[in-house]
Amino acid sequence: MITRSNGWAWALGMTAAVAAGGGVYMSRLAIEADRIDDHAAALFNVSQEFEHLIPLTRAIARLPETTENDPRLAKEELQRITTLIRDWRGLMAGPDRRADGADGAAAAGTRLSDAAWTRSVVEAAERAQLLVLRHPRSTQAESRELSEAAQAALPYAEVAAAQTRAEAELARENLRFVALGWVGLIIAALAGTGFGLVRPMARERAERGETIRELERRMLHGARHDPLTGLPNRKYLAEHGARMLAAAGRGGRVAAALHVNLDKFKAINDTLGMKVGDDVLRRVSLVLRAETRRGDFVARVGADEFVVMISEVVTLEQLVSLAARLIERIGEPTVAAGEEVRATACVGIALAEPEKVSVDRLLMNADLALFDAKAGGRGRYAFFTDNRRAEFETRRRVANELRDAIAREQLEPFFQPQVCARTGRPLGFEALVRWRHPERGLLTPFHFLDVAKETGLIEQIGEIVTRRALSALAVWRSMGLPANRIGLNISAKELRDSAFVDKLAWDVDAAGLEPRNIGVEILESVLIEDDSDPMIRNVAALSAAGFSVELDDFGTGHASIANLKKFRVNKIKIDRSFVTDIDTQPEQQKITRAMINLAHSLDVEALVEGVETHAELRRLRAMGCDAVQGYLVGRPMSEADATAWLKAQAEHDGAAWGESQESDLLSGGLGV
Incomplete structure (x- = not known):
């Protein structure tokens, strides 16, 4: 039977036992705390790498406006971009990035360096540096192309920076959770209060984990979708299109691709402004969604280009009817920013016979058909033919030889x-x-x-x-x-x-x-x-x-x-x-x-x-x-x-x- 006096002895004995075991644990805790602290510090550094990409990306995105207002200012802007690149690469090569305990930072850094959008920003920045050397031979077309790449990458950089910051903060919370967890255990032994001190921290940690998962979902969605129209982008089209063709092949069905391109869309941007142009693109995306069936797939693959993947073609008349309907609906007048706008479009159509064509080849065939449609004027459609493929191969060979001719000064x-x-x-x-x-x-x-x-x-x-x-x-x-x-x-x-x-x-x-x-x-x-x-x-x-x-x-x-x-x-x-x-x-x-x-x-x-x-x-x-x-x-x-x-x-x-x-x-x- 435990009396009051021997009850105190039992408590003190338990405390001593816990403390004795805690000595070993605390030494391990110190090692773990150091590792987590290094982990968090490295993650914060990686988040800075992402954040340094954001002003760089924005600077590239502003190039067309800079060169259009005053081409001579382009050189100053491009030199500023060069400085941003140097700072970013210096950060990437910093000693903290190679910390031994930075496993999570290494993983985040791998995401940073391997991500396609990151490479596109860095490549665009390097091309921007070349424009400095060529100035004033740098062209508005080049700067606009770089701007489009940067604008596409910007939301990913912002989400990645937020995600990595959240991971770093979670690592800090892990440190607190582990350190105070032992304190909670001692309190539980002495006062029987349970883990009341730890539970709020666990809830907060779980909430932060959910925040990170939400950021990851946003990042994945952003990597696969066009931010303006919400449609799948070219990357998602390649993935889903391959699955559609495989399913069609197994079922003995014929799939198809329609490449839709707006006629003279640049004139709309130049005359009415990019806001009106964006409204037109959103409307076109709604038309494409409304005119296609469940199981079909609509994607935006360029500034004024869209692709419709048809899961099953019953007759050619079905495709002709769809193409004509899309051209008619897109051509209907609409009001954007108080201006009446009439857009027109051409459509290239290509069929995918079962197990005979890859998604890349199918899209290329549709693109060739689109070229023929546009050659006939506005508001036209055309089908791909095998003769067109042979002609394309010839022209591609000439194009490759012509690039060599330019490099070898044969012109x-x-x-x-x-x-x-x-x-x-x-x-x-x-x-x-x-x-x-x-x-x-x-x-x-x-x-x-x-x-x-x-x-x-x-x-x-x-x-x-x-x-x-x-x-x-x-x-x-x-x-x-x-x-x-x-x-x-x-x-x-x-x-x-x-x-x-x-x-x-x-x-x-x-x-x-x-x-x-x-x-x-x-x-x-x-x-x-x-x-x-x-x-x-x-x-x-x-x-x-x-x-x-x-x-x-x-x-x-x-x-x-x-x-x-x-x-x-x-x-x-x-x-x-x-x-x-x-x-x-x-x-x-x-x-x-x-x-x-x-x-x-x-x-x-x-x-x-x-x-x-x-x-x-x-x-x-x-x-x-x-x-x-x-x-x-x-x-x-x-x-x-x-x-x-x-x-x-x-x-x-x-x-x-x-x-x-x-x-x-x-x-x-x-x-x-």
Whole structure:
């Protein structure tokens, strides 16, 4: 029987026993506490790594706004990005990151370094640094592309930072939980109070754990979904699409993919603002969801691109009906931010026969079909065909070879002379690109220009031709040869670059030339009527800077007279189609004479392309044509041959053409 006195003895004995065991436990507790403390400290450092990515990402996202408002500020912004990258990488390499007890930090760091979105931010940042070196050759298109990548990564960086901070705080709580847990045990032995001190901590710890799990769920959802529309993204499409195709194959069903692309969506952003553009994208996502069945899958895969995966196709008419319905619904007028907006779309359709195609190949086929649909105009759809695949493989091979050609400097300008129609004096050259293919020989743009436009290589090719043509003109002028100017062909993509005029002026100045020595040749067909389009602003800026603005292939585009009135055009280049048979066809004569007279009435120079015979030349001179270009004067030639041609012309000392001299001077051009 336990009495009061021996009860105290029992309590003291129990306390002593507990304390004796506690000595061993406390030494272990100290080791565990140190480990948890290192763990928490390392996790806090990793959370700082995430947090350092956030300002870096935001800085990249602001690049388009910076370069558009003042391209010269871009260099300062990009240098700031360089500093942010250096700070972030210094943090990543810090000694605390390699702490022995930082197992959880190592796992978090692995998530940081392995995450696709983290790599995309770092890669974008590294590309941003390259823009510093290229400034002012950095382009608005490049900065906008980097911005889109950064904006997509930003929510993930923010969630990851919050998650890692929460993990670090939980590690701190673990330290308190373990340390005070022993105290609670002693109190329980002495006072029989149970673990009342520990239970609130356990609840708090459980709540923090739930917070972390919620952050993980948000992070997973963000990694698979588009933040604007809430639709699955390309990554989720690849995962779920593969499962859909596997299920269709097992069931002997035919699946399909529809690639939906909005027409001229950039014009909506440029004219009405990005907020209206975002509203349009949200509405399109709702239309796609409403028009598809349960079991189908809708994803947003690009700025203005969506994919609809169909789980089972019964008839082709089903796909035709769906595509037509999507085009019709998307094209319905809607009001966004007080503005009526009409969007149009094209659809590419590809079928997946059971067990014959991967999800990547199916999406690629749908993309090829979309290309055919867009070639037919707005609001069209098209099906993929095997012939289209063969054509694609050929074009892909050409694209790969073209990239190698750029790296190996196989592209070069050829020069076709332009002369005064009345005197025969050289006026200058048009620079035309040629590809010295190692196997196929000298290739004209006919063999690769379309591929260059599709792959975005057209800008690089334009830069190569521009720099080398300007260099050639500078050399000829230093030699005292009669070369006054160079005509450069400018693509629509280059004209849409807000920094294009500054870059061209930079190159011209670096070559020791002046804008008046340069003719900027623009296809009339690429000009549009919208004054807010960057292309229109650039044309006006070119003229204001002193460059000669020249409409190429004049007469083949739309609203020719309107374009002459709208832009300060210095020269029109009448297309060769109006020269053929001009010496025998009265209708051709009337049309060509009318265009020349129109140009002169507006104080615009008229040059005629494609002149090949003496009879054509005499007829054009009688009409008052100012300048001519064509095989009769000279074929496109290399820089060395152009130098020889100029020297031959210099020997004539600019003598005026007479009927007796005309044949000798012009036929001399054919011999080069």
